Amino acid sequence: xxxxxxxxxxxxxxxxxxxxxxxxxxxxxxxxxxxxxxxxxxxxxxxxxxxxxxxxxxxxxxxxxxxxxxxxxxxxxxxxxxxxxxxxxxxxxxxxxxxxxxxxxxxxxxxxxxxxxxxxxxxxxxxxxxxxxxxxxxxxxxxxxxxxxxxxxxxxxxxxxxxxxxxxxxxxxxxxxxxxxxxxxxxxxxxxxxxxxxxxxxxxxxxxxxxxxxxxxxxxxxxxxxxxxxxxxxxxxxxxxxxxxxxxxxxxxxxxxxxxxxxxxxxxxxxxxxxxxxxxxxxxxxxxxxxxxxxxxxxxxxxxxxxxxxxxxxxxxxxxxxxxxxxxxxxxxxxxxxxxxxxxxxxxxxxxxxxxxxxxxxxxxxxxxxxxxxxxxxxxxxxxxxxxxxxxxxxxxxxxxxxxxxxxxxxxxxxxxxxxxxxxxxxxxxxxxxxxxxxxxxxxxxxx
Numbered sequence: 001x002x003x004x005x006x007x008x009x010x011x012x013x014x015x016x017x018x019x020x021x022x023x024x025x026x027x028x029x030x031x032x033x034x035x036x037x038x039x040x041x042x043x044x045x046x047x048x049x050x051x052x053x054x055x056x057x058x059x060x061x062x063x064x065x066x067x068x069x070x071x072x073x074x075x076x077x078x079x080x081x082x083x084x085x086x087x088x089x090x091x092x093x094x095x096x097x098x099x100x101x102x103x104x105x106x107x108x109x110x111x112x113x114x115x116x117x118x119x120x121x122x123x124x125x126x127x128x129x130x131x132x133x134x135x136x137x138x139x140x141x142x143x144x145x146x147x148x149x150x151x152x153x154x155x156x157x158x159x160x161x162x163x164x165x166x167x168x169x170x171x172x173x174x175x176x177x178x179x180x181x182x183x184x185x186x187x188x189x190x191x192x193x194x195x196x197x198x199x200x201x202x203x204x205x206x207x208x209x210x211x212x213x214x215x216x217x218x219x220x221x222x223x224x225x226x227x228x229x230x231x232x233x234x235x236x237x238x239x240x241x242x243x244x245x246x247x248x249x250x251x252x253x254x255x256x257x258x259x260x261x262x263x264x265x266x267x268x269x270x271x272x273x274x275x276x277x278x279x280x281x282x283x284x285x286x287x288x289x290x291x292x293x294x295x296x297x298x299x300x301x302x303x304x305x306x307x308x309x310x311x312x313x314x315x316x317x318x319x320x321x322x323x324x325x326x327x328x329x330x331x332x333x334x335x336x337x338x339x340x341x342x343x344x345x346x347x348x349x350x351x352x353x354x355x356x357x358x359x360x361x362x363x364x365x366x367x368x369x370x371x372x373x374x375x376x377x378x379x380x381x382x383x384x385x386x387x388x389x390x391x392x393x394x395x396x397x398x399x400x401x402x403x404x405x406x407x408x409x410x411x412x413x414x415x416x417x418x419x420x421x422x423x424x425x426x427x428x429x430x431x432x433x434x435x436x437x438x439x440x441x442x443x444x445x446x447x448x
Contacts, residue, residue, distance in 0.1 A: 027228040030149055030443040033218070034436075037145050040223020047137035054130020061123020064116035068108040075101040080299070098303075100296040107289040111313070114279035122272030129265035136258035139429045141221075142439065146425050148218040150418045152229050153446070155211035157414045162207045165407045166200040169400075173197055176396065189396035196400050230446035232417060241424040241441065242361040246354075249431055253354050256432030260350055263343035270336035277329040284316045350430060357427035364420035371413035378406035421445065 028036070037044060080096040110116050173193045179185030219226045254260065294306045318325065385402040388394035421442050428434035 027230060027448055028222070028226060029230050029448075030146070030446060031439060033149055033222050033226075033229070034142070034145055034439055036222040036224060037141060041141060041145075041221050043144075044137065044141045047134055047141075051130050051134035054134075055127055057123040057126035057130065058120075059123070061120040061126075064113070064119050065110055070106045072104045072106070073102070075099070082299075096299060096302075098296050100294075100298075102292065102294045102297055104290060104292040106291075107287075109287045110284070111287055112283070112285040114282040115276050115284070118272050118276035118279050122269055122276060125265055125268040125272060129262055129269060132258050132262035132265055135432075136262060139258060139432075139434050142434055143426060143429055145218075145221055146422060146439075146442065148214070148221055149229060150422060151214040152211070152218050152226065153232055154414065154418055155207065155214040156229075156231065158411065159204070159207045159211050161407060161410055161414075162200060162204045165403065166197065166204050168403055169193060169197040169200050172396075172399070172403075186396075192397050192400060196404070230443075230448050232414070233445060233447045240365055241420070242358065242427060246358050249354060249358055249427070250351065252433055253350060253431040254347070257350055257430060258432055260343070260347055261432075263339075263346045267336065267339045267343055270332070270339040274329070274332040274336055277325070277332040280321075280325040280328065281318055283318075286314050286316075288312055288314055354427070354430045357423050357430060360423035361420060361427055364416055364423055367416040368413065368420060371409060371416050374409040375406070375413050378402070378409040382406050417445075 077099050078097065082094045082096050083091055084094070086092050173190070176185050176190045176193050180187065180190055215226050218229075289311045290309070292306075292308045292310075294301070294308070296302045296304065297306065382399070382402045385394050385399045389396065389399050425434065425438060425442060428438050
């Protein structure tokens with residue numbers, strides 16, 4: 001059993017080393033990952049294309065207020081016969097084969113059109129809405145990338161931690177075996193350690209799977225295979241990254257949060273839809289101009305060229321459309337009320353998320369300090385328990401428990417550090433205040 005365990009330990013350690021140190025030169029930093037994500041992340045590329053499409057709403061809305069110019073050209077060959085009496089009263093047949101053509105240029109310019117103006121204002125609001133949505137999805141990319149990067153780093157930390165735990169249990173198992181062979185140990189000690197070792201092996205396998213999954217998720221965002229990333233520095237304390245009180249953050253969020261701004265713009269779009277639907281009842285006045293050049297257009301104008309110019313105004317007064325205009329107007333009013341309700345609901349969710357991340361950024365600092373003390377205490381406890389076991393005061397199970405407590409403390413400390421960094425970034429995103437400089441700040445806590 002001992003040789004089998006040793007072989008498993010060696011193989012596992014080799015796999016761990018390959019995973020953690022494969023191609024060190026390919027390590028990607030947080031900032032490099034962000035630059036790659038801007039180019040390759042499918043969701044961001046989709047958002048970018050959607051925003052480019054959204055820029056055309058204003059152009060489309062303005063088009064209805066600008067001149068509409070059309071050119072037309074028609075050519076045809078005409079065949080026919082004409083039967084008519086001659087001067088002597090006899091019927092004669094004449095072929096009427098001729099070619100005709102027509103060229104025209106028409107100009108139409110809106111003079112008074114409330115519906116067209118509402119469509120233009122709606123187009124402006126829709127373009128601004130597209131910009132706000134793109135800003136929100138850009139901030140969401142930062143959160144997704146930061147979360148995926150932290151997941152990989154945390155998974156690597158867990159793999160290292162569980163590897164060290166497994167190695168510690170394996171060393172303890174070898175010690176128990178030697179003591180038992182000398183008659184100084186017990187079978188119970190061997191079984192207890194073996195049980196812990198088996199659990200540690202299982203945790204190590206799970207940590208390895210988690211690392212592979214985390215790397216795959218990050219690779220999907222950055223668009224390239226991620227073999228190694230920077231690690232969170234253990235000798236750098238995480239400072240208080242969040243300055244100011246909650247009211248100041250709330251004020252900032254209500255002003256700058258891109259999702260809330262998008263919701264406000266969605267209300268404006270709905271308001272213009274109401275104005276547009278109501279304008280369907282309003283008169284429309286437009287200027288029409290036309291120039292037509294015709295050649296042999298009819299039988300009576302064969303071999304004649306005609307140039308006709310017309311200019312005038314056209315007044316259209318909608319009277320009745322079967323109830324369509326009223327129905328559209330009522331529908332637009334209802335959609336506006338829905339947009340207002342959706343905005344209020346989003347504002348509520350935004351404030352809940354803001355408070356959550358603000359509290360997390362504050363409490364995580366206290367948690368980090370508490371877990372640092374816990375790690376120090378657990379480390380001292382392991383050493384003290386080892387001495388007590390040697391002195392016969394404590395037993396093997398006490399040492400295993402102390403070692404497990406140390407692993408848990410180190411795991412919780414690492415999680416608290418990552419939690420503080422994530423809370424900082426998420427708080428900035430919710431407040432609409434995240435920037436590349438914030439990523440640089442977080443990146444400074446990682447090292448190659």
